[in-house]
Amino acid sequence: MEKQLLKQMIDRFETSTFTVNRILHACIRELMPENLTADQHSILRYIRERGLCTSSELADFFFVGKSSITAIVKRLADKNLIQRILDDKDRRVIYLSLTAEGAELVETMQEKIAELLTKFINHFDEQEAHTFIETYEKLARILIEEEGGKGRE
Structure with a gap:
């Protein structure tokens, strides 16, 4: 070009x-509910998609320090949105998963976000919407490949 x-x-x-x-x-x-930040919501969504994950995995995925993740995880656990689960084989490994309350909150937020995005996507005709999403997904794949990704999707 x-x-x-x-x-x-x-x-x-x-x-x-x-x-x-x-x-x-x-x-x-x-x-967002008053007691939830965008970062906290992103972490809850990630945990929902993975089912279980570790704090180290979150730090790697979100490109932040482990101390930042520790603080966010503590706040989410204090709000009863996530729970810590000890690994049966290695007690040093702690997995994070959503509580029922956390899963319900993520589902509610996803419905609200979908409603919001629908309002904007409806300005595209069907072919424009498909082309836009496919192009955006291609950009995401390129970023993952070029930047090393480490599973960041």
Whole structure:
């Protein structure tokens, strides 16, 4: 691709990505219960998708230090949204899973977020929506491959 065109594409991408992220994050924050942060919600979603995980796995996936994850996990456990489960074979390993209350909260939030996103996706016709999602998924795959991924999906 020609250098000038590439620069224009990059500028357009950065501008639109910033706008989309800023507005969507603000909209999603408004949907969150008062006692839940966006980071906490992301961790709850990750645990729901995995079933069980460790704090180290969370730190690796979210690119944060283990001390940050420890603080978030403690808050989520104090709110009875996650539970710690000792490994039967190695007592040093502690798994995290959602409590029933945590699972219910994640499900409720996912329904609210789906409702919000539906409002925006409905502005695309079916082919545009498919093309957009396929292109966005391709970008996600490239980022995972180029940045080493380590299972970050």
